[in-house]
Amino acid sequence: MARFLAALILVLVLISMLQTMVMASHGHGGHHYEDKKKFGPGSLKSSECPSECSRRCKKTQYHKACMFFCQKCCRKCLCVPPGYYGNKAVCPCYNNWKTKEGGPKCP
Incomplete structure (x- = not known):
């Protein structure tokens, strides 16, 4: 047994x-996000960043900081990953932008 x-x-x-x-x-x-055009690099216009970042940062307790960095990243990369966290591989620019200390810049 x-x-x-x-x-x-x-x-x-x-x-x-x-x-x-x-x-x-x-x-x-x-x-699995099959529609890469919807979330991938260059999938947004800079005018769409506030609404996409609002969606991305909706559930965080650090909403103000999340919105600030998300919009900064969105303007540079023209994409915001799907979901509230993670999934950054869908948007390599967003994923690979690091702080001076080497941590992730984008939420």
Whole structure:
């Protein structure tokens, strides 16, 4: 019985690791955004930045700072990733712009 339980736990751990590797290999945390033109580089006009950043920063407790940096990034990159956080791989410019300290500049 103990061997069966140990084998079951091992199988569950392996399945979990496999699922994590598959999700990571997609680069979107498991989300798939087929319409790259809607979110990708150059998909926005600078006049659309305030509304897109408002959507992006909607759920953060640091709304003012999020809006400031999001709009700065949006004006430069002309894109804002989908969702409230993450998904930055959809917009490489937004993802790769770093602070002087090397941290992410864009929320």
